[in-house]
Amino acid sequence: MRYTSTRGGGAPLHFEDAMLAGLARDGGLFVPESWPRMNADEIAGLAGLAYEEIAFRVMRPFIGGAFADDAFRVLIERAYAGFDHRLRAPLLQVGEETWALELHHGPTLAFKDVAMQLIGQMFEAALTRRGARVTIVGATSGDTGSAAIEAFRGMEAADIFILYPHGRVSEVQRRQMTTPAEANVHAIAVEGDFDDCQAAVKAMFNDHAFRDKMRLAAVNSINWARVLAQSVYYFTAAVALGAPSRPISFAVPTGNFGDIYAGYVAKRMGLPIDRLIIATNRNDILHRTVQTGAHEKRGVAPTTSPSMDIQVSSNFERLLFDLHDREGEAVARLMRDLTGNQGGFTLSQGALDRLRAEFDSARFDEDEVAALIGRFAAETGHLFCPHSAIGLGAAIAHSGPTVGLATAHAAKFPDAVEAATGRRPALPEHMADLYEREERITVAPADTDFLKRLIVEKARA
Numbered sequence: 001m002r003y004t005s006t007r008g009g010g011a012p013l014h015f016e017d018a019m020l021a022g023l024a025r026d027g028g029l030f031v032p033e034s035w036p037r038m039n040a041d042e043i044a045g046l047a048g049l050a051y052e053e054i055a056f057r058v059m060r061p062f063i064g065g066a067f068a069d070d071a072f073r074v075l076i077e078r079a080y081a082g083f084d085h086r087l088r089a090p091l092l093q094v095g096e097e098t099w100a101l102e103l104h105h106g107p108t109l110a111f112k113d114v115a116m117q118l119i120g121q122m123f124e125a126a127l128t129r130r131g132a133r134v135t136i137v138g139a140t141s142g143d144t145g146s147a148a149i150e151a152f153r154g155m156e157a158a159d160i161f162i163l164y165p166h167g168r169v170s171e172v173q174r175r176q177m178t179t180p181a182e183a184n185v186h187a188i189a190v191e192g193d194f195d196d197c198q199a200a201v202k203a204m205f206n207d208h209a210f211r212d213k214m215r216l217a218a219v220n221s222i223n224w225a226r227v228l229a230q231s232v233y234y235f236t237a238a239v240a241l242g243a244p245s246r247p248i249s250f251a252v253p254t255g256n257f258g259d260i261y262a263g264y265v266a267k268r269m270g271l272p273i274d275r276l277i278i279a280t281n282r283n284d285i286l287h288r289t290v291q292t293g294a295h296e297k298r299g300v301a302p303t304t305s306p307s308m309d310i311q312v313s314s315n316f317e318r319l320l321f322d323l324h325d326r327e328g329e330a331v332a333r334l335m336r337d338l339t340g341n342q343g344g345f346t347l348s349q350g351a352l353d354r355l356r357a358e359f360d361s362a363r364f365d366e367d368e369v370a371a372l373i374g375r376f377a378a379e380t381g382h383l384f385c386p387h388s389a390i391g392l393g394a395a396i397a398h399s400g401p402t403v404g405l406a407t408a409h410a411a412k413f414p415d416a417v418e419a420a421t422g423r424r425p426a427l428p429e430h431m432a433d434l435y436e437r438e439e440r441i442t443v444a445p446a447d448t449d450f451l452k453r454l455i456v457e458k459a460r461a
């Protein structure tokens with residue numbers, strides 16, 4: 001299996017090179033040259049298997065010769081050994097035909113751990129074998145950063161720099177990033193929003209001299225390995241609910257479009273997913289795109305679901321590639337319109353029809369999110385974080401068996417949950433002293449050159 005850029009440039013790479021490269025050198029994102037398929041018998045054969053075994057079977061066709069089967073199994077086992085639930089990603093019924101897929105059982109309490117714990121293992125194995133080291137640069141609206149730091153803290157072969165929007169992440173998220181004391185960890189509070197952080201990361205990768213000098217690597221979902229690992233839980237959930245004979249829909253709280261794109265990947269592989277529902281907060285560029293075809297940036301408004309306060313949804317580029325018959329030049333043109341003065345583009349009718357053939361969308365204002373958190377607490381007794389409530393709100397409004405992705409633990413966003421329910425969710429025991437741990441906070445302007453200098457100064461490479 002080889003990976004090609006969504007913008008059509010450069011020679012295709014094998015899995016491990018694509019994983020370590022992160023972003024393609026023409027600024028595009030890596031996608032597989034073709035979709036490996038699982039037939040109905042193979043999907044039915046996943047029923048009852050452990051999460052780790054399903055992960056192996058789903059991901060194996062994508063990784064080619066990067067890891068021998070036995071070695072890959074070991075990495076998967078290690079990745080999920082620290083999860084606090086036997087099923088890793090259990091389902092909880094919240095309505096007659098609605099389930100929450102709980103993705104917060106990893107060490108940092110968000111779905112990011114599912115991929116990041118495995119990526120940490122894969123990076124370490126690949127870098128050790130190559131005798132290489134990397135400088136990881138990532139952007140976060142809160143959860144990717146904490147999960148990445150947890151996965152890479154103390155790793156000899158990697159320095160990790162995480163850019164987060166100053167004052168726009170929850171206190172728990174910030175402390176998860178600023179309290180690890182390991183010398184290879186650097187959390188930087190950028191005076192801007194998430195889109196500024198992500199734009200700075202992409203600019204660093206597109207500065208080839210800097211990229212090569214620092215041996216940059218990415219752990220955002222611009223990295224194909226992230227998306228791949230996230231596609232696994234669509235299989236575990238759908239099979240547990242009767243796939244392949246019963247098609248299941250998924251409603252996904254969406255920001256950078258990585259998680260829902262992972263569902264699209266599962267569908268391309270043959271998993272009978274009925275609808276994929278994009279659920280947004282008031283930062284609703286993707287909802288507007290599905291409804292009107294116009295993909296237009298507006299300012300980012302802070303919300304109680306800060307991890308979704310995003311307008312430039314990186315992975316939408318991967319979908320655009322398929323919507324435009326895998327023509328890199330068409331995607332490159334649209335991305336120029338999005339990042340240039342035009343600030344957006346309008347999909348052709350054909351592309352919009354293809355988008356709507358797979359995706360629905362829903363949008364929730366702040367008062368609706370609070371009402372959903374309160375409603376689910378009253379009806380199920382469970383506290384859901386604002387992001388999860390948005391996914392579940394879209395799921396419960398959809399007819400037919402539908403899974404809403406519960407993407408983070410309520411305790412990561414205690415103020416919003418308490419305001420909506422009167423109940424303050426407690427952090428689990430392993431994080432009980434988070435508020436007492438010492439923080440290291442570096443504040444920096446949203447200036448790529450400044451950030452590059454900071455990284456050069458602090459990196460051990």
Ligand SMILES: Cc1ncc(COP(=O)(O)O)c(C=O)c1O
Nearest residue numbers: 143255256257258259307387407
């Ligand atoms: C808790 C939570 N829910 C939902 C999302 C949105 O996911 P994605 O960016 O993959 O669309 C994020 C951020 O990624 C998140 O941290």
Ligand SMILES: N[C@@H](CCOP(=O)(O)O)C(=O)O
Nearest residue numbers: 140141142143144220221307
């Ligand atoms: N919500 C994310 C934003 C970055 O998403 P990623 O999946 O591309 O890493 C976050 O929590 O940082």
